[in-house]
Amino acid sequence: MDIFRLFGYAIEPQRTVSDEDFVDPEGGSLPIRAQLRSALSKSLKVAEDSGLMTQVTLDVDQGADGHRSSLVRNAVIDLAFRRGAASERGALELARQLSRAMDYRSRDCLFLCAAYREGEKRQVALWIFPQDEAFRFSVGGAQGPDIDLLTEIFSRTSALRKMALFEGREISTNFLDGRVLDFQVGRADDVADLWIRRFLKARTTITPAAGTKLLADALKKTSRADIPPEERKQVLTAAIAVNNMQRQSWSLEQVAHEFLAGKAKEIFLAAAENDEARSAVFRLDRPALARRLNTRTFQLPEDVLVSAPINEVGDDKVVEVIDDTDGERIRIEAQIVEERLASRNA
């Protein structure tokens, strides 16, 4: 798609500022110069290829006329489909919303809204680039080498940059969801909520319930696969660690990157239908994960199966796993509480 509109605003945090004292962010329509067009296009491609984009759904209200409305949806549609002042009003509305979402913990930033078109379809990319400092070093001057500190710059590659991408036609079924790049998603504090919750007023489309099921299914599938014992241990470690770590949100990519290697990693990632699902971040539902991965099953010779609650396997637990020269063995010595006959499922 071709970029045809660009707006930029300097955003200061005003989350705690009253309505009377609120100051509109400064900025407006920007010329689209070749260098900037190329830089934005590169940033967009890097984001889309990053494997870190997350699908989000906007919180919309349903009007009596059936119109699905949210501040962000309406403003993005105005920006992309209206002309002149109406389009700029959409961009300013987004800049105001961002300023209201940011508090003193956020750095001042540059907010860019870029609109792209192809036929009747539009794409809107919303970016924030945090303010940064940089050195300009020169050696060829008359006074010899020199250095300047540049403070009025915004970093295009900062890990604090964020992006949201919306695409579609001006119809009620489009611009309801988008894709987001935010490296801070997953942090345990509410800084992570800035971009998705407070600014976009959105939720991750893969809900905690659905994401946790996706993760548990992928871990189970991997643990059942024919993988080397050390990789099987990685799967087990992942299952336990993800549930015990402070981090709130995960994607399958992040779990794979953090805990798995080799064939296990491959099988785990292949459990998801597509790249978007692999990179989508979701908030973990810990009790649900504990319920879904609550049993360890050991296959022994002569068709013997031992099944135990995951927390009862380990040193000084009912079931001990011992590393031996011939591989792993288990040891159980416990009182039989009850015994029954049963048929085993195929």
Added chain:
Amino acid sequence: MPELAELYEKRLPLLQRVASSLEAELIDHFTGVPRIDRISFRTKGVRSFLGKAEREKDPYEFPLAQIEDQIAGRIIVLFSADVEPTVARLCEIFTSVEQDHHRPTKYNEFDYESHHSVHVLPAHHKPSGWAELEDMPNTFEMQVRTLFQHAYAEPQHDLGYKSEEPIDDEIKRELAWIAAGCWGGDQALERVRTLVAKAG
């Protein structure tokens, strides 16, 4: 609209895969939840899709992208008190963009009743090939209703709503009688459930 029919037929296998995948996910999430009679999904047939796309009133400009029940699911519950918690659970699984409880507006009317919602299709249900087709649906529809609401809705849908001729008043009266009976059935079941719970 031969071209539209062709385009819809081409996407149908993918829609069917998504419908099966959504159904499996919902069944999994509702396993162990009491008083769920059934969970099922279907894809819209070609004729039905074309019928809707060609409607005269408020026509669709981009039917392939606008018609939201290309994939639709239904949860049938035993009691009317089960509808609300079921909808809440459903919205914990799929993000929702529309909620609407269909029911007659006047106190002395009896007609179709069901909870309808629209949800965004999550990335993990989009099969390979999905992104390659133009204007794939972004959303899917869900209905949550009681057994009695279903008992009225299904035959009524065939006999009334789908009829090409205007419906005779006498038939409308019969349909309203059935709807009233079903409404009464739900009310009575709810009272019995409360009495049994108190007695137990």
